[in-house]
Amino acid sequence: xxxxxxxxxxxxxxxxxxxxxxxxxxxxxxxxxxxxxxxxxxxxxxxxxxxxxxxxxxxxxxxxxxxxxxxxxxxxxxxxxxxxxxxxxxxxxxxxxxx
Amino acid sequence: xxxxxxxxxxxxxxxxxxxxxxxxxxxxxxxxxxxxxxxxxxxxxxxxxxxxxxxxxxxxxxxxxxxxxxxxxxxxxxxxxxxxxxxxxxxxxxxxxxxxxxxxxxxxxxxxxxxxxxxxxxxxxxxxxxxxxxxxxxxxxxxxxxxxxxxxxxxxxxxxxxxxxxxxxxxxxxxxxxxxxxxxxxxxxxxxxxxxxxxxxxxxxxxxxxxxxxxxxxxxxxxxxxxxxxxxxxxxxxxxxxxxxxxxxxxxxxxxxxxxxxxxxxxxxxxxxxxxxxxxxxxxxxxxxxxxxxxxxxxxxxxxxxxxxxxxxxxxxxxxxxxxxxxxxxxxxxxxxxxxxxxxxxxxxxxxxxxxxxxxxxxxxxxxxxxxxxxxxxxxxxxxxxxxxxxxxxxxxxxxxxxxxxxxxxxxxxxxxxxxxxxxxxxxxxxxxxxxxxxxxxxxxxxxxxxxxxxxxxxxxxxxxxxxxxxxxxxxxxxxxxxxxxxxxxxxxxxxxxxxxxxxxxxxxxxxxxxxxxxxxxxxxxxxxx
Numbered sequence: 013x014x015x016x017x018x019x020x021x022x023x024x025x026x027x028x029x030x031x032x033x034x035x036x037x038x039x040x041x042x043x044x045x046x047x048x049x050x051x052x053x054x055x056x057x058x059x060x061x062x063x064x065x066x067x068x069x070x071x072x073x074x075x076x077x078x079x080x081x082x083x084x085x086x087x088x089x090x091x092x093x094x095x096x097x098x099x100x101x102x103x104x105x106x107x108x109x110x111x
Numbered sequence: 112x113x114x115x116x117x118x119x120x121x122x123x124x125x126x127x128x129x130x131x132x133x134x135x136x137x138x139x140x141x142x143x144x145x146x147x148x149x150x151x152x153x154x155x156x157x158x159x160x161x162x163x164x165x166x167x168x169x170x171x172x173x174x175x176x177x178x179x180x181x182x183x184x185x186x187x188x189x190x191x192x193x194x195x196x197x198x199x200x201x202x203x204x205x206x207x208x209x210x211x212x213x214x215x216x217x218x219x220x221x222x223x224x225x226x227x228x229x230x231x232x233x234x235x236x237x238x239x240x241x242x243x244x245x246x247x248x249x250x251x252x253x254x255x256x257x258x259x260x261x262x263x264x265x266x267x268x269x270x271x272x273x274x275x276x277x278x279x280x281x282x283x284x285x286x287x288x289x290x291x292x293x294x295x296x297x298x299x300x301x302x303x304x305x306x307x308x309x310x311x312x313x314x315x316x317x318x319x320x321x322x323x324x325x326x327x328x329x330x331x332x333x334x335x336x337x338x339x340x341x342x343x344x345x346x347x348x349x350x351x352x353x354x355x356x357x358x359x360x361x362x363x364x365x366x367x368x369x370x371x372x373x374x375x376x377x378x379x380x381x382x383x384x385x386x387x388x389x390x391x392x393x394x395x396x397x398x399x400x401x402x403x404x405x406x407x408x409x410x411x412x413x414x415x416x417x418x419x420x421x422x423x424x425x426x427x428x429x430x431x432x433x434x435x436x437x438x439x440x441x442x443x444x445x446x447x448x449x450x451x452x453x454x455x456x457x458x459x460x461x462x463x464x465x466x467x468x469x470x471x472x473x474x475x476x477x478x479x480x481x482x483x484x485x486x487x488x489x490x491x492x493x494x495x496x497x498x499x500x501x502x503x504x505x506x507x508x509x510x511x512x513x514x515x516x517x518x519x520x521x522x523x524x525x526x527x528x529x530x531x532x533x534x535x536x537x538x539x540x541x542x543x544x545x546x547x548x549x550x551x552x553x554x555x556x557x558x559x560x561x562x563x564x565x566x567x568x569x570x571x572x573x574x575x576x577x578x579x580x581x582x583x584x585x586x587x588x589x590x591x592x593x594x595x596x597x598x599x600x601x602x603x604x605x606x607x608x609x610x611x612x613x614x615x616x617x618x619x620x621x622x623x624x625x626x627x628x629x630x631x632x633x634x635x636x637x638x639x640x641x
Contacts, residue, residue: 015456030286072410073457076447079310080460083467086285086307094288 014068018078021061022085028054030089058082117277124273128475129501131266133508136472138263140512141245142315143465144238146450146458149198151238154601155523157583158232159221161595162200166224168193168385169370174227175204176369179393184216185209187359189390194224198407198451199386234533235523241516246322249538261327264319271312274305281306294481301474304467311464312471318448321441350438355399355418355427362396364422369400372419375426376402379417383408390421398422404432411439412446473509480505503552503560510564510615511548513608517571518544520605524582558623565616573609576602 032050065081066074144151153159175191188207194200201221208216220229248256275281285306288299305312325332329343336342369388376385389401398421404414413432420427433439446452450461480502487494522540526533548567552560579602580586590598 026286033283033286069454069457073452073454076410076453077457077460080457080464083308083311083464084460087303087467090286090288090303090307093286094290098290 014064015077015081018061018064018068019081019085021057021064022078022081023088025054025057025061026082026086026089028057030093061085117279120273120276124270124277125479127266127270127273128472129479131263131270132472132476133504134259134263135267136469136476136508137248137512138245138260139465139469139472140516141241143462143469144516145242145245146461146465148238148242149200150597150601151241153200153597154579155235155237155520156221156232157579157585157598159201159230160223161593162194162597163224164194164196164200165384166194166202168373171202171224172369172373172388174224175202175222176366178220178222178227178229179204179206182206182218184212186393187391189388189393191388191390193384193386193388195384195386195405196407233523233528234530236534236537240534240538241519249542257323257326261320261323264316264323268313268316268320271305271309271316275309278302278306294478294485297474297478297481301471301478304471304474308464308467308471311461312468314444314447315464315468318444321444322448324441352430354401354416354430357391357397357399359392360396363394364396364398366390366393366398366421367424371424372400372402375419375424376417379426379429380404380415383415386414393421396422399427407446407449407451409452410446411442412449412451413439413442473505476501476505476509499557502557504549506560506564507545507549507552510561510568510612511545511552513612514548514564514568514571515541515545517568517575520575521571521578524578561619562616562623565612565619568612569609569616571609572605572612575605575609 028050032047032054061081062075062078065078068074069077153162171193172191179186179189179191184206185208186206187209190205192199192201192203194202202224203219203221205219206217221232222228223230246256246260247253248259251259278284284299284302288303289295320327325343325347332343332346333339336346372388373385383404385402386405387403389403391397391399391401400419400421402417402419404416406412406414408414411432413434415432416430418427418429419425432442450458453461480498483492483498484494484502486492487498519537519541522537526536526540530536548564551564555563576587580588585595585598587599587602589595590602
């Protein structure tokens with residue numbers, strides 16, 4: 013159970029970090045403050061993911077689990093972004109919000 | 112960074128990748144498959160019943176001892192492996208005859224827990240051989256394979272470090288994966304596979320070198336102990352002290368009942384499980400019983416060992432798991448590399464990381480050819496022989512090796528059970544299949560090679576569960592309802608692998624169609640296409 017939570021937190025963490033990088037979504041371009049907040053949220057989520065993994069399996073196995081879950085989560089986020097970008101480039105970007 | 116550093120690191124990265132890429136791909140694939148060796152062993156011996164562990168140890172040891180005693184002869188050594196966990200699921204015994212006896216006087220057997228009789232299993236190389244190929248390759252003398260694998264591992268480590276140095280925007284490009292853009296897509300895929308699993312790749316490569324460190328850094332030993340093989344032996348005896356070494360006296364003396372030793376060991380170790388009994392010179396006055404714990408209880412690949420006098424039952428010596436920080440550091444790296452301690456989720460992540468490592472190498476090799484083919488087609492470079500060689504070898508290795516492993520599994524089910532040298536023949540089938548695929552890649556037109564080999568891979572793996580059903584009773588129709596997850600898992604994994612290759616075949620043929628049609632249409636129309 014905690015491992016699943018750890019994985020989810022990893023995915024959210026990477027997703028937040030990815031979104032904080034404006035280049036990945038012109039339609040979701042963030043202002044400077046938003047970027048900092050997203051980045052902080054991302055790092056915190058990854059740290060929480062580590063805590064969950066360690067609570068679940070102890071320090072040695074937990075740390076290794078966390079590294080492996082981060083790999084899986086990063087792959088998921090990268091794959092989703094790649095699929096999304098491919099769809100965007102095929103159908104054209106939506107009208108970006110004015111901020 | 113000095114201006115010349117990145118280009119020179121890039122050149123080194125490319126050269127090492129080209130020279131060692133195929134060997135490293137073989138090492139990664141056999142390593143990942145070998146990580147699942149116990150499960151593969153089980154699937155390749157469908158005669159074995161579902162495993163039960165852990166079991167109560169006294170009856171198991173008693174049955175094992177009776178079986179070994181019944182083998183007769185003056186055995187030099189007996190081992191009894193107890194079923195304790197996923198890594199050691201069955202009661203197994205082995206007996207080594209005296210040095211003067213013929214090879215057939217030694218042997219191993221799986222024992223039935225109820226009857227204590229040997230379970231009849233087919234003669235197969237099993238998953239163990241796939242695992243051993245990971246560092247021993249095959250058909251080569253040990254010295255040759257050790258050096259080839261060692262040099263390849265060193266090249267891998269340098270490749271990882273130069274790769275990180277060369278990757279200019281490793282953080283900014285962390286999430287970048289542009290699809291459908293030719294060379295850039297391959298580069299992105301190569302980068303993603305590598306960076307996302309980078310901690311694992313660094314660990315697995317460095318620890319791989321640590322396995323070979325005594326062979327590859329002999330001068331350090333020579334500096335302290337003197338040159339030559341004898342000094343090396345002295346050093347090894349100090350690092351791995353032989354426990355109570357003893358030669359047989361030739362005087363017969365009955366081996367004491369093993370449960371006495373077992374009880375003493377259990378009292379001494381509280382909850383730590385006993386994995387194996389190693390009995391030297393059984394039924395001799397100088398019998399010794401080593402009681403060995405579980406090597407894979409934690410990331411540190413070491414365990415406590417107790418040694419008993421085999422006649423009197425007196426506890427002679429104990430070797431603890433932790434002997435020195437230096438040795439423990441080595442044991443930790445070896446334990447991380449083997450990953451036997453990993454619980455189920457971490458185990459799956461190890462497999463994922465191994466596959467990512469193989470993908471990292473494969474995408475790198477393909478990237479090299481795509482880049483040069485683009486240059487050749489745009490006229491900037493001649494279409495040279497090296498490019499053609501690498502293109503064909505890529506297909507034959509990246510797809511050909513998995514197909515050959517599939518052929519190995521097919522051979523396990525199809526070769527006649529009473530065939531002589533059956534186990535060796537199964538492995539020969541693997542390499543024969545690979546040779547045929549190399550020939551296929553050499554002779555077929557390049558635009559068909561990937562598609563045909565991927566299609567063959569899809570067929571081989573998707574039909575494997577069907578073959579299992581036709582040749583044995585342990586098929587999915589039986590393993591799924593009864594919850595035999597080892598057999599079912601193998602069959603299901605085979606289907607997943609087959610589906611993946613089917614996807615690859617389709618992707619190759621679709622890309623071929625797109626490229627083919629864009630070449631026939633005039634320039635303007637092809638730009639509009641994608």
